[in-house]
Amino acid sequence: MARLKKKILLGACRFIYGAARKRLLPGGLVFGVVGLLAGLARAEYIPPQTCYRMVILDPEVMALKVFPNPTGGAENLHVSAIIVDRGEMALVTGAELRLFTTGNYDKTWPMEPTDGKFDSDSEEVFLDLDISGLPAGSYYLYVSGIDAKGAQGYPASRQLMVEE
Ligand SMILES: [Ca+2]
Numbered sequence: 001m002a003r004l005k006k007k008i009l010l011g012a013c014r015f016i017y018g019a020a021r022k023r024l025l026p027g028g029l030v031f032g033v034v035g036l037l038a039g040l041a042r043a044e045y046i047p048p049q050t051c052y053r054m055v056i057l058d059p060e061v062m063a064l065k066v067f068p069n070p071t072g073g074a075e076n077l078h079v080s081a082i083i084v085d086r087g088e089m090a091l092v093t094g095a096e097l098r099l100f101t102t103g104n105y106d107k108t109w110p111m112e113p114t115d116g117k118f119d120s121d122s123e124e125v126f127l128d129l130d131i132s133g134l135p136a137g138s139y140y141l142y143v144s145g146i147d148a149k150g151a152q153g154y155p156a157s158r159q160l161m162v163e164e
Contacts, residue, residue: 009037012037016033016037057086057087057151058085058145058147058151058152058153058154059083059084059085059092059144059145059146059147059151059152059153060083060084060085060086060145060153060154061081061082061083061095061143061144061145061153061154061155061156062081062082062083062084062156063080063081063082064079064080064081064143064156064157064158065078065079065080065081066078066079066141066158066160067079069158069160069161070161070162070163071131071160071161071162071163072163073163073164074131075130075131075132076128076129076130076131076132077128077129077131077160078126078127078128078129079097079111079126079127079128079129079141079143080114080124080125080126080127081095081111081124081125081126081143081156082122082123082124082125083095083122083123083125083145083153084121084122084145085121085122085145085147085148086121089148089149090121090147090148091118091119091120091121091147091148092118092120092121092122092123092145092146092147092148093118093146093147093148094110094111094118094145094146095110095111095123095125095143095144095145095146096108096109096110096111096142096143096144096146096152097109097110097111097127097129097141097142097143098141098142098143098144098155099129099139099140099141099142099160100139100140100142101137101138101139101140105134105135105139109127109129111125111126111127111143112125112126112127113125114126123145125143125145131162134162135162136162136163136164137161137162138159138160138161138162139159139160139161139162140157140158140159140160141157141158141159141160142155142156142157143155143156143157144156
């Protein structure tokens with residue numbers, strides 16, 4: 001009896017689906033009815049299966065702060081971030097700050113650990129940069145972390161507006 005009920009309901013689903021494909025019924029109604037029928041048929045819900053799990057192992061940049069931005073004529077720029085490394089033997093060994101324009105300006109500096117030593121899987125880093133000589137304009141600022149495996153992580157970025 002239950003089997004017959006299921007057969008009838010599935011048949012109804014197919015019919016409605018066919019009608020929807022031929023655009024004889026509005027989509028919203030069809031979804032509603034099909035959902036109801038599927039529920040009635042006690043269709044077993046199978047959760048979507050993923051074939052792999054994504055794990056970020058390269059050092060990640062968090063809480064990137066750039067101050068002041070826009071610079072408003074300031075001579076120094078303070079940049080800070082937290083670099084987090086994951087996986088086995090996770091260890092942050094460095095961080096880099098890159099500043100460039102779509103023109104020809106492109107420079108990279110090493111950043112410093114706030115506690116004085118790169119010796120952990122999570123390091124707060126900073127750099128105080130003299131920007132008094134920078135021409136006014138829009139710059140791209142990138143910060144990336146480096147780990148003990150030599151991997152450089154995907155950078156976090158900000159647009160920096162340098163004002164005279
Ligand atoms: Ca440290």
